[in-house]
Amino acid sequence: MNATPPPDGSDALDELERLQDDEPEPAHTLPVLITLLVVLAETAVLALAASSSGSAVLFAEAAQSLAGAGVELFLLLGVRRASRPADEMHPLGHGREAFFWSLLAAVGVFVGGGVVSISYGLRALANPVASGDAYLLGYIVLAVIAVADGWTLAAAVAPLRRSTIVARLGFRRGLRQTSDAATRTLIFDNAAAVAGSVIGIAGLATHQVTGNARADAVASLVIGAVLLLTTVALLHVNRELLTDRSAAPEVVAAIRLRIAEQHGITEVPDLLVVYTGPHAVLVAGTVVLDQGLDVVTIEQSLARIGDTLARQWPGELRVYLSPVPAVS
Numbered sequence: 001m002n003a004t005p006p007p008d009g010s011d012a013l014d015e016l017e018r019l020q021d022d023e024p025e026p027a028h029t030l031p032v033l034i035t036l037l038v039v040l041a042e043t044a045v046l047a048l049a050a051s052s053s054g055s056a057v058l059f060a061e062a063a064q065s066l067a068g069a070g071v072e073l074f075l076l077l078g079v080r081r082a083s084r085p086a087d088e089m090h091p092l093g094h095g096r097e098a099f100f101w102s103l104l105a106a107v108g109v110f111v112g113g114g115v116v117s118i119s120y121g122l123r124a125l126a127n128p129v130a131s132g133d134a135y136l137l138g139y140i141v142l143a144v145i146a147v148a149d150g151w152t153l154a155a156a157v158a159p160l161r162r163s164t165i166v167a168r169l170g171f172r173r174g175l176r177q178t179s180d181a182a183t184r185t186l187i188f189d190n191a192a193a194v195a196g197s198v199i200g201i202a203g204l205a206t207h208q209v210t211g212n213a214r215a216d217a218v219a220s221l222v223i224g225a226v227l228l229l230t231t232v233a234l235l236h237v238n239r240e241l242l243t244d245r246s247a248a249p250e251v252v253a254a255i256r257l258r259i260a261e262q263h264g265i266t267e268v269p270d271l272l273v274v275y276t277g278p279h280a281v282l283v284a285g286t287v288v289l290d291q292g293l294d295v296v297t298i299e300q301s302l303a304r305i306g307d308t309l310a311r312q313w314p315g316e317l318r319v320y321l322s323p324v325p326a327v328s
Helices: 009-022 029-053 056-082 096-126 135-161 164-169 171-177 181-210 214-242 249-260 295-312
Strands: 265-277 280-289 316-323
Touching: 029 056, 029 135, 029 181, 056 096, 056 135, 056 181, 056 214, 096 181, 096 214, 096 265, 135 171, 135 181, 164 171, 181 214, 249 265, 249 280, 249 295, 265 316, 280 295, 295 316
Parallel strands: 280 316
Antiparallel strands: 265 280
């Protein structure tokens, strides 16, 4: 999807208001559970196929699927813990639990998938083992798993494609900017799984055509490299969310303009828009009010700003604004 930058921030907030019903909800347990069941079934099938054929690429795919099951467990735990309501010790809620457990899921991809695949690929490269007559079995298993992973990938991508942030920023940047860490991790993990199946089929085909068993080992190494790249990407985006990353500049500019256009507001000198959870933001800043406003009017203006932004933001939003004197 091609992104068309808004001419100004107010257009962005107008679109937020118009499309807020299409914004994806933070990931719930059901899609994660479904993906977990699919991955567990894939792991069992791949393990049986790898044991019967001795194929390095099938062992690599089995390791990747097992790592995927661990990823889903981490995401499931994160979604459940992040959904807990705010309390005295966590006044902003528990939304960042989703970021933390998604970070651990990325580590799981690295340890359970990438390292194991590369390790087995190196052993198979040093001591290649022929796959015998099990090529057809490998093709069927990998093709079925590629279709299953493609289905779960499409299911994860669909709500994000309908979201406002992708409509404004384009899919690639929207995927990077979204605060829904669980959905993004599902997308990355399933995309890596589809790529792994395709690489595995290519490795088996090369082995069959050339008779060189090292083709299996090379495919296993490539699968491991794909998983390591996936890990690096997930670690980067989740680290940013855990370290108080701001919302996209377009969103910050839109909120600033919407505050500034409220009656009694003449300037917004400082504004912070920080994610506190999936689709949840904290808006804090200072505003300059018209001179001569009484205390009651000031309180009403600030309350009106919060209500206006809360109605137009598709997720949870907290607003803390402080009036300051104009700088002469």
